[in-house]
Amino acid sequence: MKASQYLISTLKEVPSDAEVASHILLLRAGFIRKIASGIYNWLPMGFRVLKKVEAIVREEMDASGALEVIMPVVQPGELWEESGRWGKYDEGLLVKFNDRHQRDFCLGPTHEEVITELARNELRSHRQLPVNLYQIQTKFRDETRPRFGLLRAREFVMKDAYSFHLDESSLDETYQVMHDTYSRILDRLKLEYRAVLADSGSIGGNASMEFHVLADSGEDVIAFSSSYAANLEKAESIIPEAETADPLPRTQVDTPGMHTINEVASFLKVDATRTVKTLIIKADNEDSGLGLVALVLRGDHQLNEVKAAHLPGLSTPITFANDAEVHAATGADPGSVGPVDLGLTCYVDHSAAALSNFVCGANQNDVHLTGVNWQRDVPAYQVADLRNVVEGDESPDGQGKLTFKRGIEVGHIFQLGKKYSDPMKATVLDDNGKAVTMMMGCYGMGVTRLVAAILEQYHDNRGMVWPTIVAPFHVIIIPINAHKSPEVAKVADDLYRKLEAAGIEVLLDDRDGHRPGAKFADAELIGIPHRLVVGDRGLSDGVIEYANRSSGESEHLPVGDVVTRLTEWVNSDR
RNA sequence: CGGGGUGUAGCUCAGCCUGGUAGAGCACUGUCUUCGGGAGGCAGGGGUCGUGAGUUCAAAUCUCGCCAUCCCGACCA
Structure with missing residues (x-):
């Protein structure tokens, strides 16, 4: 991609309504623009990253055996009446409206009702089970307080999966598969994270774990020891020995x-x-x-x-x-x-x-x-047990003491049991021909939130530092004085073509009217992992200046080696 | 929803206290010079000062209401 034909909308100043690193950088680098509180446009550069994160989630979900579907954003109120959540789900979050016939609808904040409706119609026999259906969809929740840009938006992209089972052991199995799948996704995204015990909240159900990306800007506190980890709201306090002092007079x-x-x-x-x-x-x-x-x-x-x-x-x-x-x-x-x-x-x-x-x-x-x-x-x-545990408390599993860290909740897996299948009568026939209510699991992952969470861990004072696997481009080429030096222009263009041909995503910063300093600053702000500077200075010695965004190290590469070396580096990293 | 802050040009902000012809920097357009770390000159375009009332000869400025937005607390991917 040539920068002169691309939309690069970087800002030099920090927008006044952003505070956390990911929000500031997403705005400054021109990845997103706010259209209303908690609602954003994605610009081309940002959308590339979003698509890459989405692709990794999709690959791992597919590999887990889950089947991708797509469900509507708009959902009929009737289904929510059936599950009993129309009047019960947090009123504020659910945006309701009527169509021209005055029928109730809402914007989907989650899809348990719709998937259960789908499942009860399509799943008839125990032989079709277990099945795990997922989608990567836009959700809308009218959060009381959208904040931190993408970390808590009202409209956001979520991967949500719903599994259906004949019995509990099958549910356990898929739950574990999803646990492993989430771990793989977060590993591939190079995130430091923790899977923690969680409260199941308003979605309901039994077993439940959250996946937290560790970051000081996280809204949750997680308490953990070497072998235990839980959301503070869930972390059990140990029962202390009763004191045995002689009673004093009251x-x-x-x-x-x-x-x-x-x-x-x-x-x-x-x-x-x-x-x-x-x-x-x-x-x-x-x-x-x-x-x-x-x-x-x-x-x-x-x-x-x-x-x-x-x-x-x-x-x-x-x-x-x-x-x-x-x-x-x-x-x-x-x-x-x-x-x-x-x-x-x-x-x-x-x-x-x-x-x-x-x-x-x-x-x-x-x-x-x-x-x-x-x-x-x-x-x-x-x-x-009524209190929050505090740092230094004995771990509930008896292994050491608890310490706290802050986390961004990027995933949550639940065993729902029959919470939805029962009221909505989602049954299959078992091997005796008897109708059995299906067991359900539900597995959410915030895709847009992941983009922000990655940034919370991968940035420095110059801007974003994307892991190669999700970087908007792998390599940026900055020609110096190309308008004066036909040699620079030719070499830069040549490298650009060869790298693209090698399957590397390259951005050639051929913008007129931007001096080198501005291009360097943009390249660093956008966080492209590898930078090549083509200038007369280096060319006279037959070298290209290479700089690594993450390590900050630079070296001179012989012109002839550039494509091989870059291809090697990029491919080893994605 | 409770508490606090802020609304003036695309962005960052000054002007408001003490009412009297709306400003700066960046960005943008044209042009010349410049070109290895966010260049400089010249010439331009762009704002019913969030909104509605009120006070006043006169309101960006004072008063009240509303709206938006951000931050701190209760919810969630």
Whole structure:
């Protein structure tokens, strides 16, 4: 490709609405342009990369035995009524509209309903199973907060696969195949990543793992030890040994103006780990004790809302009671609430439940209790895992301690079971001629998100540094003063033709009106792995200057060796 | 959806506090010089100052509403 005939839309300045590296670089290098919040155009240079990422995903999915289909972006509301998600799926995310006949439709945020409809019509016999169908499609989710460019867009490209099975063991098998396939895709993209245990969220189901590309800009925190890795929202806390200190008498103390754990702890000169905090949460119905429940955590711990949402009787998403409701239920304002004589259903985190002689609010403003003990002072309560693990916690599998890293979720695999096949009556006949509801698995991978995730790991202060396998071009040729030197023009053009003939993707920067400095800067910004500079200087010695974008190293190559060497380098790397 | 910030030329921003003929750099067009790390001169084109009200003789500037957009929190590939 000749640059003079291509669209290179680089920006010298950083667009004001971008903060993370991938977003800034995608805009500056002219890969994408925003058309509305979370909605982007892809320019030619960016589209080349997107297509390459897509191709790798497709190759590995095909190799796994999955079959590619394409489903519509627009989906009938009826199907969502059938699965029960029309009114239940996060209202904000689902964009609904009517056609001219006033029938309900939505823009597909995901395709479980459509695929299940497809499967129940096409799959009739157990002999057709298992089958794994996938597509690479544009999704639309009206995210509450699109951000970071491609990392959280509203319109994005996703690879989603759905598998159908007669029984659980078959589902397990495909689930494992998808796990391996995802690992292969991320390996080929040269990404540093982790597969972690995950909560299955609103899509539902049993087993579930996320694939995270490690990056400081990641929105998720993952907790891991040598042999365990989980999303923070899923990571289990270990159950500590109960303390066995002799119970002290329960004592009421005045704590004027002390509301936060830190204030109370330093006022009473105790460690925050000796205190307990009590959060008042709305229940999912009004008849359980004023419609509220209490969650009790050790003072230094944080509530894990995902874990809490799994408790029976709580509103989801978790909603905190407001100050007036707290006061009405406990007789005190938040900050002075505690589990003693509370009169609400009380869930206590393991770590808080292990304490003895602890400090808590007295349900009376500006008063706390010390020497509080479970059983004696709080006879009725239930113990559960409610908190976020913290760095240094024992790993739940007993192997070492947990450390944290941030990750970008690029893939998520689920075992759905019969969550959709059951309400939508997707059955096949088994070998006894009996109708059996199919088991389903579902496997998502964010393709556009992957493009950004790669950039988060592959950039430097000059711009993008693409791994060869997804680079928009493999080689860029920059002729110096070609307008003056017929020799330079001829050699550059000759190399260009020969490299193309060798199957290398070459960009020849033959743009008039751009001086060498500008071309160098563009080449580095766009992140083309190999750069050849053709100038009189080198030609007089019979060499071409070569520079590697990733290592920054350069060397002189004899003109005659260039095609062989480049072909070798590029092919060994893709 | 809660909290905060920002809307002036294609991009980055100044002007607003203290109301009085809309600016700079980059980009773009023409032209000359230049050509190994984002060149320089000359001549140009381009903005109903997000939007709607209000105050005023007069509003980019002051007031209120709305919209858009970005950032921090709850959701997801």
